[in-house]
Amino acid sequence: MTPTSLSTFLLAGPELTLVAAALVAYLGGAFFGLRQGWVVALAGIVAAALWPEMGPGSGAVATSGPLAIDDFSLFVRSLVLWAGAGLALVQSGDQLRAAITPRPGPRPTGTCEEAGTFLLLLAGLSLVASAGDLVLLFAGLELVSIPTYVLLALKRTDARGQEASLKYFFLSLVASALFLYGLAALYGIGGSTSLEAIGARLRSGEGRVAGTAEILLPVAFGMLLGGVAFRLAAVPMHFYAPDVYEGTGPANAALLSTLPKVAGIVVLLRLLALGTGGTTGLIALGQGAVGPAAAAWLTFAWQVAALLAAVTMTVGNVMALVQTNLRRLLACSSIAHAGYLLVGVAAAAAADATVGGRPFAGPDTAWTGALGGASATLFYLATYTAATVGVFGGLAYLGHRWPEWTSGSAPRPPREEVSTVDDLDGLSGTNPVVAFSLSVFLLSLAGIPPLPGFWGKLSLAMSALEVDWTARAVPGSRRIVFIALAVVLVLNAAIAAAYYLRLVAAMYFRSAKRGVQADGGIAAGLAMLLALVAVGSMTFRPKPLFAAASRAGAAVAAPHERGPITADAPPQPGTAPRVPLAP
Amino acid sequence: MNPFSPSTHLLLVILAPLVGALAAWLLGSRGLAAVRQSAAVTTLVTLFLAAWLVARYLASPEAAAGSPFGVSEAAWLVDGPLDIRLGLGLDGLSLWLFALSALLSVTAVMVSWEAVREKTVGFYALLLVLEAAMLGVFAARDVILFYVFFEFTLVPLFFLIGIWGHDDRRRAAVKFFIYTLAGSVLAFLGLLTIVLWNAAHTGTLSFDIATLTAGLAAHPLPMDARGGWLQWWVFLALFAGFAVKVPIVPFHTWLPLAHVEAPTGGSVDLAGVLLKIGIYGFLRFSLPMLPEATAAAAPWIFGLGVVGILYGALVALAQTDLKRLIAYSSVSHMGYCVMGLAALEPVAVEGATLQLVNHGLSAAGLFALVGMIYERYHTRSIANLGGIAARAPWLTVMFMLFTFSSIGLPGLNGFVGEFMILIGSFQRAWGGVSAAWRPAYLAMAVSAVAGVVLGAWYMLWAVERVFFGPSREPPHDHGGHEAPAAAHAHADGHGASHGHGDGHGHGAPAVPTDDLRWYEWLAVAPPAALALWIGLFPATFLAPSAAAVRSAMAPGAAALAARMEAGDAVTARLPAPPPLTAHLDPIP
Numbered sequence A: 001m002t003p004t005s006l007s008t009f010l011l012a013g014p015e016l017t018l019v020a021a022a023l024v025a026y027l028g029g030a031f032f033g034l035r036q037g038w039v040v041a042l043a044g045i046v047a048a049a050l051w052p053e054m055g056p057g058s059g060a061v062a063t064s065g066p067l068a069i070d071d072f073s074l075f076v077r078s079l080v081l082w083a084g085a086g087l088a089l090v091q092s093g094d095q096l097r098a099a100i101t102p103r104p105g106p107r108p109t110g111t112c113e114e115a116g117t118f119l120l121l122l123a124g125l126s127l128v129a130s131a132g133d134l135v136l137l138f139a140g141l142e143l144v145s146i147p148t149y150v151l152l153a154l155k156r157t158d159a160r161g162q163e164a165s166l167k168y169f170f171l172s173l174v175a176s177a178l179f180l181y182g183l184a185a186l187y188g189i190g191g192s193t194s195l196e197a198i199g200a201r202l203r204s205g206e207g208r209v210a211g212t213a214e215i216l217l218p219v220a221f222g223m224l225l226g227g228v229a230f231r232l233a234a235v236p237m238h239f240y241a242p243d244v245y246e247g248t249g250p251a252n253a254a255l256l257s258t259l260p261k262v263a264g265i266v267v268l269l270r271l272l273a274l275g276t277g278g279t280t281g282l283i284a285l286g287q288g289a290v291g292p293a294a295a296a297w298l299t300f301a302w303q304v305a306a307l308l309a310a311v312t313m314t315v316g317n318v319m320a321l322v323q324t325n326l327r328r329l330l331a332c333s334s335i336a337h338a339g340y341l342l343v344g345v346a347a348a349a350a351a352d353a354t355v356g357g358r359p360f361a362g363p364d365t366a367w368t369g370a371l372g373g374a375s376a377t378l379f380y381l382a383t384y385t386a387a388t389v390g391v392f393g394g395l396a397y398l399g400h401r402w403p404e405w406t407s408g409s410a411p412r413p414p415r416e417e418v419s420t421v422d423d424l425d426g427l428s429g430t431n432p433v434v435a436f437s438l439s440v441f442l443l444s445l446a447g448i449p450p451l452p453g454f455w456g457k458l459s460l461a462m463s464a465l466e467v468d469w470t471a472r473a474v475p476g477s478r479r480i481v482f483i484a485l486a487v488v489l490v491l492n493a494a495i496a497a498a499y500y501l502r503l504v505a506a507m508y509f510r511s512a513k514r515g516v517q518a519d520g521g522i523a524a525g526l527a528m529l530l531a532l533v534a535v536g537s538m539t540f541r542p543k544p545l546f547a548a549a550s551r552a553g554a555a556v557a558a559p560h561e562r563g564p565i566t567a568d569a570p571p572q573p574g575t576a577p578r579v580p581l582a583p
Numbered sequence B: 001m002n003p004f005s006p007s008t009h010l011l012l013v014i015l016a017p018l019v020g021a022l023a024a025w026l027l028g029s030r031g032l033a034a035v036r037q038s039a040a041v042t043t044l045v046t047l048f049l050a051a052w053l054v055a056r057y058l059a060s061p062e063a064a065a066g067s068p069f070g071v072s073e074a075a076w077l078v079d080g081p082l083d084i085r086l087g088l089g090l091d092g093l094s095l096w097l098f099a100l101s102a103l104l105s106v107t108a109v110m111v112s113w114e115a116v117r118e119k120t121v122g123f124y125a126l127l128l129v130l131e132a133a134m135l136g137v138f139a140a141r142d143v144i145l146f147y148v149f150f151e152f153t154l155v156p157l158f159f160l161i162g163i164w165g166h167d168d169r170r171r172a173a174v175k176f177f178i179y180t181l182a183g184s185v186l187a188f189l190g191l192l193t194i195v196l197w198n199a200a201h202t203g204t205l206s207f208d209i210a211t212l213t214a215g216l217a218a219h220p221l222p223m224d225a226r227g228g229w230l231q232w233w234v235f236l237a238l239f240a241g242f243a244v245k246v247p248i249v250p251f252h253t254w255l256p257l258a259h260v261e262a263p264t265g266g267s268v269d270l271a272g273v274l275l276k277i278g279i280y281g282f283l284r285f286s287l288p289m290l291p292e293a294t295a296a297a298a299p300w301i302f303g304l305g306v307v308g309i310l311y312g313a314l315v316a317l318a319q320t321d322l323k324r325l326i327a328y329s330s331v332s333h334m335g336y337c338v339m340g341l342a343a344l345e346p347v348a349v350e351g352a353t354l355q356l357v358n359h360g361l362s363a364a365g366l367f368a369l370v371g372m373i374y375e376r377y378h379t380r381s382i383a384n385l386g387g388i389a390a391r392a393p394w395l396t397v398m399f400m401l402f403t404f405s406s407i408g409l410p411g412l413n414g415f416v417g418e419f420m421i422l423i424g425s426f427q428r429a430w431g432g433v434s435a436a437w438r439p440a441y442l443a444m445a446v447s448a449v450a451g452v453v454l455g456a457w458y459m460l461w462a463v464e465r466v467f468f469g470p471s472r473e474p475p476h477d478h479g480g481h482e483a484p485a486a487a488h489a490h491a492d493g494h495g496a497s498h499g500h501g502d503g504h505g506h507g508a509p510a511v512p513t514d515d516l517r518w519y520e521w522l523a524v525a526p527p528a529a530l531a532l533w534i535g536l537f538p539a540t541f542l543a544p545s546a547a548a549v550r551s552a553m554a555p556g557a558a559a560l561a562a563r564m565e566a567g568d569a570v571t572a573r574l575p576a577p578p579p580l581t582a583h584l585d586p587i588p
Helices: A005-011 A013-031 A038-049 A073-094 A095-098 A109-128 A132-154 A159-190 A193-201 A208-232 A239-248 A250-276 A278-286 A290-320 A325-350 A373-398 A432-446 A452-466 A478-509 A524-542 A543-556 B004-031 B032-059 B094-113 B119-137 B143-153 B155-166 B168-204 B209-217 B228-245 B254-261 B266-287 B290-318 B321-343 B346-378 B393-407 B411-432 B438-467 B520-538 B536-568
Strands: A061-064 A065-071 B068-080 B082-090
Touching: A005 A013, A005 A065, A013 A038, A013 A109, A038 A073, A065 A073, A065 A109, A065 A208, A065 B321, A065 B411, A073 A109, A073 A250, A073 A290, A073 A373, A073 A524, A073 A543, A073 B082, A073 B143, A109 A132, A109 A250, A132 A159, A132 A193, A132 A250, A159 A193, A159 A208, A159 A239, A193 A250, A208 A250, A208 A290, A208 A325, A208 B438, A239 A250, A239 A278, A239 A325, A239 B068, A250 A290, A250 A325, A250 A373, A250 A543, A290 A325, A290 A478, A325 A373, A325 A452, A325 A478, A373 A432, A373 A452, A373 A524, A373 A543, A432 A452, A432 A478, A432 A524, A452 A478, A452 A524, A452 B094, A452 B143, A452 B168, A478 B155, A478 B168, A524 B266, A543 B346, B004 B032, B004 B068, B004 B082, B004 B119, B032 B068, B032 B094, B032 B119, B068 B143, B082 B119, B082 B143, B094 B119, B094 B266, B094 B520, B094 B536, B119 B155, B119 B266, B143 B155, B143 B168, B143 B209, B143 B266, B155 B168, B155 B266, B168 B209, B168 B228, B168 B254, B168 B266, B228 B290, B254 B266, B254 B321, B266 B290, B266 B321, B266 B346, B266 B536, B290 B321, B290 B536, B321 B438, B346 B393, B346 B411, B346 B520, B346 B536, B393 B411, B393 B438, B393 B520, B411 B438, B411 B520
Parallel strands: none
Antiparallel strands: A061 A065, B068 B082
16 A cells, blocks of 8 residues: 555644644744743644544554554543643643733743643654554654653752653663664564564464564563563663652653553553454454464563563552652552553453464353453553542642741741652641542552542453463463462552552641642642542543443454454455545 | 332432432531531431331332342443443342441441531541441442442541541551451452353353352352362452451451541441441352352351350450450450351351341440440540449440340340351251261350350450449549539549540530430430340341341352261261251241
């Protein structure tokens, strides 16, 4: 097929809208004295969200050049835009209000640069989900990383902030390099930069590919996972998170704990799709043929992902237990959540890591599984993102503590940020709305029913228990591994409750010593309230998100998520149903 | 004739407390009186609705078979194969526990009438939310909904303990929460495994408890090495959740702390209702769904029940704090329920089911009265109390009534339950176990009888020290409340002696050290009346749940019988003892 430039532009409409808005912010700020950077950012996000959905219906793929838009990309794109809107509000903080209501005094500077950079980050993330080509994938990831460095460096001027941004910068470079090596190895296996071509080759069962793959696959996957683990803040690339979160502000911590994780999960699922085939490989799988190379790919993937999941969630939670600094604590909690997400990834990989396409069905009937790991991961990712944006929005809104009372002519003490657990003491008395919202978010992260975090953990646990459902549970089998993984998951949820409750207890069970100024800006508070609305609606009506996540997961992962495979009129293997792009 | 259908009625009962919580919150600005009155009205209306629903159930054709009543199944998360519903319904198993929740919620509000004067809006709102969750857990017909309510009971109680509790409230609240959560997440995995197993065999991913029970009866989880002992593991997972909740003895350490530190209203709900959820879970899930594993574990659980009885009683004997003593007595009494359940004899399981209600009434009444004593004297130390009978005769009468109920005096409810449990246990020990197990079973059953004696000992001893003997005034501060009406000497000068934090005492309520006041009567009279009623007419309460209980335990009992036969094919079973309990047992 010959990609036309117009259709490429149409497919990437939302991303291009974001980039255009970023250019407006940059140029306006630099040359036309524009100060309303965050207004431009929000307008850009809304415009991107309003872009008519060019996506295909369920199950189809629309490709143009290196772009491949399927239900998965669409899900991630809307997740990015929703999260981006919330994060933009948190990031803007008090600057948004200052920009809208003209007040005397010095105007905040640099908002346009921040806003533009932030928009580029969103565009990059959205591109990662739509990339059908290794080069675009890497470019998208770098478009996530580089703006993150800039935002980290722009926001903070003190020594800790500089340390945080430098630390993140260097480690991120290492991660990117690892990832790039992995991509190179993948190119070596597949002989093409197109994900579709690589996947087809892996699944083809060609003997020569299998031979190469045996050596190169672990290398490729290990490198790729190393790069992704950094973005997820998963073990063994997790250790930077507490330092960086602590050193930077709550707005950046919110960003770091959500968007890079989305990127990491998106990349991982896309890479798994090389083995499962996702939409394209579906037909091949339905006919009962997974090549040995694809099977090796998936097997290695689930083994590593399961191991990392167990270690990551345990390490994150145990580290979080002893933290006293709020952002360090939340950093550790975000590490733990990366572990939970990896459970779903492992389940998604394991669901199809068998050679020969053994039918996935119960012994008596043709029951084909409820929801796969990919769907569960995406669902969890959305619930996690909503709650995390809410938590950091609330913390950003709280801003600074009231200074210690000083008598006489002592110099005024420096403003201190709300940074430790003790600073939340008695928040229920001084800021009841914030305390309530934060409690809801924290309990959701802890997975207390009926909050969305519970639905997320429910789907993750189910996807793990579903693996190899028909197999005998004998020691050493995959089934046992995944049952153990589910047990580790729920026990970690109990450990995590301990430190989330510590925060809730501080807010509700203690009395305020000094109180907080709540000077972080009304926009952050607004983001918190929006997140609260999102969490509330997901609590009582989880279905829309769940259905969307199911469709998205089906697009990248296992065939049993796709429902019954129609036997009549089998399409040619390796070709997905394509939607011609109407101009 | 009836204005609304049973399912609407049930929904109304569960929603009423939530509406009341909202009303309490909206009335928050009107002050304490409005808030607590609205809470009282809410619980009374809920109780009325619940009692009416129970009456409708008993009059309905479903009652005879104990089958579900008022079933509603609104979709919650129905997408693709997933079929999670807001399934609600009452049946013979849940009927009395449901009613008990509504009844004890009135008690919980009434005992807080004067005791809670700070942040009252939050207190009553949480108490009402807790009531809704308790009602919901017994009415849930969907596994996920059950689990949601099961877990969600923790959240309001966490705040109730942590904000309005006593000195060590924060630690108690967190420990209570974490401990229970750690158990119940494992139970959650067990429930999910059941759901998936059923789905793999029937082709539909159903979360409906009745469907699952039927599905697992048709396709039991494997209980052999070939199937990976799956049933056994699922049983252990469920056990982890329910045993912590009961609590069965090695898992009980959260309970004394939580009970003692909780405000009286929280203790009433905790002891009265929440502990019952554990046994209810066994009855609802483990026994009917995992019969072989239940049978395999039954002797050990039976033993743990007996250990709980004796351990709880012995530790209670050593207590110097009245509330802590009652807390340990709860451990002991729940031991009877565990034992009756694990005996897997119809009489014993029915007795255990009744004993849940009995213990709910007596423990809630005792905790309520201890709370009243605390309000009057600002101490719960047995050594500092004495001669209350002379000043508060009615309080003493009520306390003794609940004491007698708790130690199983004939004519009161406790006797019926304990008697049936012990009879059933001896039946099991005598005629239902293999020769190898018989001595152990007999020893355990006899030890459980010794527990009755111990129970009488520590309770009566405490009553004697606290209510009789020379009048003793605990040293306490007046903390700004008006001088007590009754004339008695105070040992003053201990202004800061009771060191509880900011929750209590300051601006303390004007509770004179006189006898029960009207709201206190309202708190303890209904459970007391019910205790008498059950004691005198047990069949009224046993009959509606008998069929459901029997059908729930039948698979487990059959499996145990098969197991014992297999374990002892040589020994002929001794003839069953004569049906001593015929007069108690409504279903021959």
